[in-house]
Amino acid sequence: MTGVTVRVLGIDPGSSRTGYGVLEQGGEQPRLLASGVIGSGRQGLPQRLARIFQGVQEVIGKYQPQVLALEEVFHAKNAKSALVLGQARGVVLLAAGLAGVEVCEYAPRRIKQTVAGSGGADKRQVQRMLEAWLGRAPQQLDASDAVAVALCHLHWAGRLEVVAT
Amino acid sequence: MTGVTVRVLGIDPGSSRTGYGVLEQGGEQPRLLASGVIGSGRQGLPQRLARIFQGVQEVIGKYQPQVLALEEVFHAKNAKSALVLGQARGVVLLAAGLAGVEVCEYAPRRIKQTVAGSGGADKRQVQRMLEAWLGRAPQQLDASDAVAVALCHLHWAGRLEVVAT
Numbered sequence: 421m422t423g424v425t426v427r428v429l430g431i432d433p434g435s436s437r438t439g440y441g442v443l444e445q446g447g448e449q450p451r452l453l454a455s456g457v458i459g460s461g462r463q464g465l466p467q468r469l470a471r472i473f474q475g476v477q478e479v480i481g482k483y484q485p486q487v488l489a490l491e492e493v494f495h496a497k498n499a500k501s502a503l504v505l506g507q508a509r510g511v512v513l514l515a516a517g518l519a520g521v522e523v524c525e526y527a528p529r530r531i532k533q534t535v536a537g538s539g540g541a542d543k544r545q546v547q548r549m550l551e552a553w554l555g556r557a558p559q560q561l562d563a564s565d566a567v568a569v570a571l572c573h574l575h576w577a578g579r580l581e582v583v584a585t
Numbered sequence: 586m587t588g589v590t591v592r593v594l595g596i597d598p599g600s601s602r603t604g605y606g607v608l609e610q611g612g613e614q615p616r617l618l619a620s621g622v623i624g625s626g627r628q629g630l631p632q633r634l635a636r637i638f639q640g641v642q643e644v645i646g647k648y649q650p651q652v653l654a655l656e657e658v659f660h661a662k663n664a665k666s667a668l669v670l671g672q673a674r675g676v677v678l679l680a681a682g683l684a685g686v687e688v689c690e691y692a693p694r695r696i697k698q699t700v701a702g703s704g705g706a707d708k709r710q711v712q713r714m715l716e717a718w719l720g721r722a723p724q725q726l727d728a729s730d731a732v733a734v735a736l737c738h739l740h741w742a743g744r745l746e747v748v749a750t
Contacts, residue, residue, distance in 0.1 A: 466682025473679055493668055499661035506671015507678065514638050514676050517631025 426577070427453070429485035429521070430570030431476065432562050433508040436460050438472050439562030442483045443554075443570040450574055453483060455558040455567055460508075469511045476515040488516040489573035491565075492525040524573050531572040591742070592618070594650035594686070595735030596641065597727050598673040601625050603637050604727030607648045608719075608735040615739055618648060620723040620732055625673075634676045641680040653681040654738035656730075657690040689738050696737040 425446035432439035441455035458475030460468035480488075490512065496502030516523050529539035536549040547564045550557035553571060558564045590611035597604035606620035623640030625633035645653075655677065661667030681688050694704035701714040712729045715722035718736060723729045 464682075464688070466678045466688050469675055469679045470682040473683075496664035496668060499664050499667040502664040502667035503658055503661060503671040503674070506668040507675030509668070510634055510672035510675030511679050513631045513672065514634045514679070517629075517635040518638075523629070523631050 426487070426574070427483055427485040428487045428489055428570045428573045428577075429479060429483065430566040430568065430573070431488060431490045431512050432565040432569065433472070433490065433505065433512045434562065435465075435468065435504045435508045437562045438475065438508060438512070439558075439560065439564070439566035440476070440479055441558065441563055441567030441570050442479065442485060443567065443574060445574055450554060450571065452554045452556060452567060454479070455560075455563040457560050457562050465507070469507060472508055473511040473515055476512050477519070480515060480519045480521060485521060487524055487573060487577070488512075488521045489524045489526065489569045491531065491569055492527045494527065524577075526569055526572050526576070530576075531569050534572045534575050535568045591652070591739070592648055592650040593652045593654055593735045593738045593742075594644060594648065595731040595733065595738070596653060596655045596677050597730040597734065598637070598655065598670065598677045599727065600630075600633065600669045600673045602727045603640065603673060603677070604723075604725065604729070604731035605641070605644050606723065606728055606732030606735050607644065607650060608732065608739060610739055615719060615736065617719045617721060617723075617732060619644070620725075620728040622725050622727050630672070634672060637673055638676040638680055641677050642684070645680060645684045645686060650686060652689055652738060652742070653677075653686045654689045654691065654734045656696065656734055657692045659692065689742075691734055691737050691741070695741075696734050699737045699740050700733045 427444045430441045438458040442453040443450045460471045532541040533539040536545045543561045546568050547557050592609045595606045603623040607618040608615045625636045697706040698704040701710045708726050711733050712722050
């Protein structure tokens with residue numbers, strides 16, 4: 421582990437709510453710098469996508485992460501929900517691309533396995549383990565999912581030994 | 586039909602090639618102002634989405650359309666292809682949203698029915714009918730699909746009687 425400080429932005433994209441969490445790691449312990457949910461409002465789709473895009477741009481601008489981490493999508497429920505998720509995901513990836521932020525993707529099971537010790541862990545279990553790792557965890561599940569993927573990245577990038585054994 | 590000039594930008598989004606076509610209608614006959622394909626290159630996904638986004642922004646900036654028209658997606662082949670299409674579609678819709686351009690969607694069958702007289706028309710038939718309506722049609726199929734949805738919009742917005750009977 422090096423002493424260089426790393427900042428990673430975890431994102432959990434959604435068409436109505438996009439969770440985010442920013443972790444920083446310089447020394448041994450990662451710190452939760454910020455987390456929250458970007459709401460897309462109830463306007464038309466182009467305006468909702470603009471809210472997500474601008475929200476993510478704002479967080480990138482404020483915290484200057486080197487990496488944006490998000491869930492890899494293997495199996496969507498169906499083609500309709502995959503399309504809707506894809507649209508939100510597209511503008512998140514775009515915000516990263518325009519800002520020159522590297523994107524890393526992790527399979528959902530790997531995230532849960534890394535953070536909570538089991539690929540089948542539920543959202544509440546993940547949240548409790550985040551509290552254990554970080555001292556606190558966001559109460560909103562979209563935000564804690566985003567923090568989980570950021571923490572997973574710190575582990576797999578060799579920054580942190582978090583795998584629960 | 587009014588004498589006000591309308592410009593509509595048709596878009597056929599894709600992860601590697603995004604077709605576009607700009608139609609203008611002032612008098613009786615619509616005019617094809619521009620058409621082409623925005624290639625996304627072979628870089629990583631965030632960079633490819635940035636190319637699509639910037640390409641669409643450029644066309645919007647140059648031609649100032651009032652409306653962006655695109656295919657409605659009901660049935661994607663599968664969840665994987667729906668996700669990929671959704672990501673490209675998301676950045677196209679975003680470009681419209683940020684520019685304040687209205688978005689109109691049309692079902693694929695309605696586009697073919699309107700332009701070529703049959704909901705089951707193939708891409709070549711659509712292309713030939715575009716030549717008949719506009720005097721010329723783009724040779725690239727992604728671009729001619731984009732022009733077709735723009736022409737469909739002119740019809741359904743009451744600007745043009747194009748239904749083949």
